[in-house]
Amino acid sequence: xxxxxxxxxxxxxxxxxxxxxxxxxxxxxxxxxxxxxxxxxxxxxxxxxxxxxxxxxxxxxxxxxxxxxxxxxxxxxxxxxxxxxxxxxxxxxxxxxxxxxxxxxxxxxxxxxxxxxxxxxxxxxxxxxxxxxxxxxxxxxxxxxxxxxxxxxxxxxxxxxxxxxxxxxxxxxxxxxxxxxxxxxxxxxxxxxxxxxxxxxxxxxxxxxxxxxxxxxxxxxxxxxxxxxxxxxxxxxxxxxxxxxxxxxxxxxxxxxxxxxxxxxxxxxxxxxxxxxxxxxxxxxxxxxxxxxxxxxxxxxxxxxxxxxxxxxxxxxxxxxxxxxxxxxxxxxxxxxxxxxxxxxxxxxxxxxxxxxxxxxxxxxxxxxxxxxxxxxxxxxxxxxxxxxxxxxxxxxxxxxxxxxxxxxxxxxxxxxxxxxxxxxxxxxxxxxxxxxxx
Ligand code: ASP
Numbered sequence: 001x002x003x004x005x006x007x008x009x010x011x012x013x014x015x016x017x018x019x020x021x022x023x024x025x026x027x028x029x030x031x032x033x034x035x036x037x038x039x040x041x042x043x044x045x046x047x048x049x050x051x052x053x054x055x056x057x058x059x060x061x062x063x064x065x066x067x068x069x070x071x072x073x074x075x076x077x078x079x080x081x082x083x084x085x086x087x088x089x090x091x092x093x094x095x096x097x098x099x100x101x102x103x104x105x106x107x108x109x110x111x112x113x114x115x116x117x118x119x120x121x122x123x124x125x126x127x128x129x130x131x132x133x134x135x136x137x138x139x140x141x142x143x144x145x146x147x148x149x150x151x152x153x154x155x156x157x158x159x160x161x162x163x164x165x166x167x168x169x170x171x172x173x174x175x176x177x178x179x180x181x182x183x184x185x186x187x188x189x190x191x192x193x194x195x196x197x198x199x200x201x202x203x204x205x206x207x208x209x210x211x212x213x214x215x216x217x218x219x220x221x222x223x224x225x226x227x228x229x230x231x232x233x234x235x236x237x238x239x240x241x242x243x244x245x246x247x248x249x250x251x252x253x254x255x256x257x258x259x260x261x262x263x264x265x266x267x268x269x270x271x272x273x274x275x276x277x278x279x280x281x282x283x284x285x286x287x288x289x290x291x292x293x294x295x296x297x298x299x300x301x302x303x304x305x306x307x308x309x310x311x312x313x314x315x316x317x318x319x320x321x322x323x324x325x326x327x328x329x330x331x332x333x334x335x336x337x338x339x340x341x342x343x344x345x346x347x348x349x350x351x352x353x354x355x356x357x358x359x360x361x362x363x364x365x366x367x368x369x370x371x372x373x374x375x376x377x378x379x380x381x382x383x384x385x386x387x388x389x390x391x392x393x394x395x396x397x398x399x400x401x402x403x404x405x406x407x408x409x410x411x412x413x414x415x416x417x418x419x420x421x422x423x424x425x426x427x428x429x430x431x432x433x434x435x436x437x438x439x
Contacts, residue, residue: 001030004198006189009040010206011263012118015083020263032162035189036122038114049114057107077117088124109177115166123164131163137170139178151195186244194250201251201258208262209271210242213292217427218434226272231290234380234416238293288384289437294377296423299345304338305366317362325351331409345372375426378418385414397436403429
């Protein structure tokens with residue numbers, strides 16, 4: 001049995017958090033590979049080390065001294081080390097980073113030092129071996145990860161060992177450091193779990209799993225116990241962000257369960273994410289809705305013309321116009337001789353005139369209407385599939401509260417019901433759905 005663990009910035013923020021990490025790792029012998037983030041915020045007003053490193057590089061680029069920012073970074077790590085009574089030679093590490101900075105250290109290389117230092121310290125604290133990410137995580141020039149190379153390298157380097165690995169970065173074939181986009185330590189953990197065929201990937205953070213709804217809208221929403229990759233994709237696309245969006249691909253490919261856990265509440269089982277669950281979907285107490293997500297500020301462009309439905313190629317022309325303006329079409333609810341395109345409002349704003357005139361040019365005299373300030377609300381749930389009556393319940397719950405539904409759409413796999421409402425009704429719509437289906 002092998003568990004790969006990843007601890008995020010808040011779990012690495014202070015000596016007290018390191019102690020929690022150690023207790024978690026030592027509670028289970030199969031927790032042998034640990035991926036860590038840079039130190040995050042201790043309080044709301046605090047700074048993330050990665051932000052400070054980017055700031056430091058920006059100072060260097062403009063020829064401004066970054067001594068004070070660098071001092072804050074140094075101090076944070078020395079403090080953690082000293083409080084834990086460790087002997088890690090951080091002074092030497094910081095001298096080397098300083099010297100590299102004099103030699104034009106790249107932005108990625110400097111930004112990666114947060115994870116590097118965290119991993120050095122955590123390896124000493126746990127008595128595990130430190131394995132640098134540059135030794136196994138290989139990027140291609142186009143920014144994608146060379147999975148075959150990386151997996152083979154890690155398998156060889158990790159065999160039979162207990163390891164701490166820095167997240168967020170790796171190296172190109174020439175050894176130069178490259179990072180993922182922000183929050184990318186999640187991906188490192190997923191890649192390590194996939195490379196080593198782990199039994200589970202535990203992603204430790206500061207919430208007890210993915211919440212069923214946005215806590216800024218719903219008071220104390222419950223965490224989701226189990227969610228499939230497909231459901232999670234739907235939920236996170238519309239705003240429920242706990243993981244870096246590229247995290248699930250390596251583990252989903254190998255059907256490794258991903259478990260989101262809370263470092264500050266390790267007894268809580270958190271959320272398990274898997275390709276599918278072999279469970280009795282009809283067992284009593286099962287909810288039909290896994291989660292509720294949404295986003296505001298969409299715009300709907302409605303195109304109508306008598307006879308439009310029998311005009312071959314009309315939809316392609318419309319799509320092409322949006323494509324040529326760099327707009328991704330998110331939803332396309334249809335009528336007979338009318339169909340609409342839902343796009344993010346701010347992006348449409350800039351190209352609206354050009355799009356409208358091209359629509360007239362390519363499709364003849366069509367009527368084009370634009371409605372703004374639309375919010376999308378999605379009720380997501382694998383148990384909704386093939387189950388009559390769920391949409392009806394959703395509509396009547398919203399109708400009873402006087403919320404007007406402006407758009408309806410459903411994924412053909414029936415894992416969601418997507419509704420468009422006025423921006424002004426958005427929060428209320430989310431609350432009504434939560435209260436009707438979860439509480
Ligand atoms: N430290 C990096 C960031 O703040 C990566 C991570 O924590 O996942 O974006």
